Amino acid sequence: MKVVDAQLHELGPRLDWPDDSPARHDVLSEILFAWMDAVGIDAVVIHPHDPEYGQKMIETYPDKFAGVFGPGDLDAPDLDANIQRLRERPGTIGVRASFGKLLSDLTGEIAEAKFRAGTYDRLFAACEEHQMPLFCAAFGRCDLVDEVAQRHPDLTLIVDHLGMAQPPFHPRDTPPWAKIGELLALARHPNVAVKVCGAPVLSGAGYPFADNNKYLRQMIDAFGAERLFWASDIGRFHGRLGWENGSAPVGQAPYPGKHSYAESLFSIRESRELTQNEKELLLGGTVQQLLGWPAQ
Amino acid sequence: MRMIDAQLHEPSIWLDWSDVSSELKRRLLTEVALAHLETSGLERALLFATDLDWGREAAAAHPDKFALVVRGNVIAEDEDIEAQIEQAAADPTIVAWRLVIGYRGSDPEAEINRLNAGVYDRTFAACERHGMPLFFFMSRRLTRAAEIVQRYPGLTFIIDHLGIPQPPLDPRDVPPFKSLDELTALAAFPNVGVKVCGAVALSEQPYPHADVWPALRALVDAFGADRLLWASDISRFAGKIGFHGQMGGVPTDYDGKHSLFDSLRFILDAEVLKQEEKEGILGGGVRSMVGWG
Numbered sequence: 001m002k003v004v005d006a007q008l009h010e011l012g013p014r015l016d017w018p019d020d021s022p023a024r025h026d027v028l029s030e031i032l033f034a035w036m037d038a039v040g041i042d043a044v045v046i047h048p049h050d051p052e053y054g055q056k057m058i059e060t061y062p063d064k065f066a067g068v069f070g071p072g073d074l075d076a077p078d079l080d081a082n083i084q085r086l087r088e089r090p091g092t093i094g095v096r097a098s099f100g101k102l103l104s105d106l107t108g109e110i111a112e113a114k115f116r117a118g119t120y121d122r123l124f125a126a127c128e129e130h131q132m133p134l135f136c137a138a139f140g141r142c143d144l145v146d147e148v149a150q151r152h153p154d155l156t157l158i159v160d161h162l163g164m165a166q167p168p169f170h171p172r173d174t175p176p177w178a179k180i181g182e183l184l185a186l187a188r189h190p191n192v193a194v195k196v197c198g199a200p201v202l203s204g205a206g207y208p209f210a211d212n213n214k215y216l217r218q219m220i221d222a223f224g225a226e227r228l229f230w231a232s233d234i235g236r237f238h239g240r241l242g243w244e245n246g247s248a249p250v251g252q253a254p255y256p257g258k259h260s261y262a263e264s265l266f267s268i269r270e271s272r273e274l275t276q277n278e279k280e281l282l283l284g285g286t287v288q289q290l291l292g293w294p295a296q
Numbered sequence: 297m298r299m300i301d302a303q304l305h306e307p308s309i310w311l312d313w314s315d316v317s318s319e320l321k322r323r324l325l326t327e328v329a330l331a332h333l334e335t336s337g338l339e340r341a342l343l344f345a346t347d348l349d350w351g352r353e354a355a356a357a358h359p360d361k362f363a364l365v366v367r368g369n370v371i372a373e374d375e376d377i378e379a380q381i382e383q384a385a386a387d388p389t390i391v392a393w394r395l396v397i398g399y400r401g402s403d404p405e406a407e408i409n410r411l412n413a414g415v416y417d418r419t420f421a422a423c424e425r426h427g428m429p430l431f432f433f434m435s436r437r438l439t440r441a442a443e444i445v446q447r448y449p450g451l452t453f454i455i456d457h458l459g460i461p462q463p464p465l466d467p468r469d470v471p472p473f474k475s476l477d478e479l480t481a482l483a484a485f486p487n488v489g490v491k492v493c494g495a496v497a498l499s500e501q502p503y504p505h506a507d508v509w510p511a512l513r514a515l516v517d518a519f520g521a522d523r524l525l526w527a528s529d530i531s532r533f534a535g536k537i538g539f540h541g542q543m544g545g546v547p548t549d550y551d552g553k554h555s556l557f558d559s560l561r562f563i564l565d566a567e568v569l570k571q572e573e574k575e576g577i578l579g580g581g582v583r584s585m586v587g588w589g
Contacts, residue, residue, distance in 0.1 A: 013327055014330040015326065017323075023320065030310060030324060030327070031327065031328065034307060034335065035331060035335050037555065038332060039556070260336060260337045262335070262560070270561075270565070
């Protein structure tokens with residue numbers, strides 16, 4: 001079984017390197033390979049902080065890396081052509097848009113105002129037109145994904161991070177899985193899938209996060225494992241995002257649910273609550289079937 | 297839990313760095329070694345550095361994360377070996393010595409002859425005198441090891457790699473733990489501990505490798521968890537050490553191959569161990585036998 005981590009940002013270094021070190025891309029690669037090897041990951045969907053770096057990795061190691069990129073300027077006159085170009089570029093398997101709560105917009109009001117003003121409408125249409133899967137970083141706003149899914153039935157939508165507020169960037173909801181109902185409601189749209197990412201930070205129990213099992217089972221019952229896939233986004237949880245470690249202060253401090261890379265993977269891989277078939281779908285099969293990568 | 301990896305060579309490097317300075321190479325090794333710790337929630341690692349300059353640099357820069365184990369085979373015949381060991385014992389970056397005898401890759405017959413000819417006696421005596429623990433690689437030679445450990449009761453011996461041949465560099469015995477009784481017999485000597493390294497490679501079952509649990513339990517019952525030292529030696533299982541490229545004799549795929557975390561979680565998830573026993577194997581053993589951490 002090939003294990004696919006469906007979201008990593010390139011992981012940042014620990015030593016003080018010169019910002020403009022000519023070796024920085026290669027250093028990032030060695031760090032990335034070290035993390036993948038340590039845990040046993042075969043392939044990674046990279047959502048690069050440095051798109052040039054991400055693209056280089058995808059071209060150099062097409063079996064190991066594919067990418068989800070930003071859509072570029074949403075107001076650009078040639079947005080549609082940009083999406084088409086990305087769709088045709090080997091190894092780009094999705095684009096990502098944020099219209100949920102952000103560190104800079106903790107209530108999500110700014111994002112919602114933009115959403116209501118139609119800022120994303122051309123992106124939705126272009127992605128639908130060009131069959132480009134759209135990852136929705138809609139922390140706490142599954143209701144917005146619901147609207148998009150309804151309006152664009154031929155657009156493949158991926159709910160990022162369970163659609164829920166997660167430490168370390170957001171305080172948990174009370175209780176942490178309060179929004180599970182909104183997530184499950186999305187299952188009625190056949191064009192919606194869920195990136196199962198960050199569940200450990202919603203647990204109150206520590207590894208193996210047994211209190212999450214019932215929610216995972218509800219997701220499988222609602223969506224089927226063929227619309228769910230695991231992602232670690234481990235750089236977020238460790239405060240190691242990109243060469244600059246931009247998220248270091250929040251991610252490296254202690255916070256509820258902090259977990260290691262392997263705990264994230266092993267809570268699925270070694271779960272006693274999941275069938276072998278469900279594990280294989282969550283850990284690579286769904287990505288392969290839904291996003292067409294990596295090649296069988 | 298404060299966990300220590302009791303054996304890390306230079307971590308695997310995958311890209312071509314042949315045209316950069318040795319300073320940059322050492323820096324990269326340290327960066328990747330730090331990643332090795334962080335991926336797995338490890339607090340520390342003992343560095344079995346093939347490049348001693350790197351090992352010293354990393355241990356000096358990060359004394360709360362790394363300390364060095366020096367391989368003493370070649371220098372054992374140096375005129376001043378006693379002085380070298382005395383000096384090392386006073387060096388805070390060096391916490392243990394190592395002799396590799398029963399390793400197929402290094403001509404074990406020649407090493408056994410050297411051992412029998414007394415080549416290593418000065419090393420044993422100096423390590424005993426200066427309180428330098430000794431990692432002792434004696435796979436297939438555990439009865440011989442028993443004779444030696446008795447002669448130096450003041451010297452802490454740590455039997456490398458369970459004293460049992462392991463893939464990928466050695467074929468498994470049939471059955472894999474054929475010599476387990478010889479190993480547990482060494483528990484009678486209070487100066488002996490065991491590096492619990494490569495247990496997963498001896499498993500003939502998938503994770504959590506429950507077929508190895510009886511041997512693990514037998515080791516804890518014989519030695520107690522604080523004389524057992526978990527180690528990944530992950531570069532051996534991946535077949536790459538530092539910048540050296542693929543290690544000779546290590547296939548890219550083989551029966552028993554595993555990740556760092558398979559090795560670590562094998563201990564954490566072993567149902568035959570109590571919590572405090574896991575804490576001993578994953579760190580307490582290094583603290584008590586090596587006196588570091």
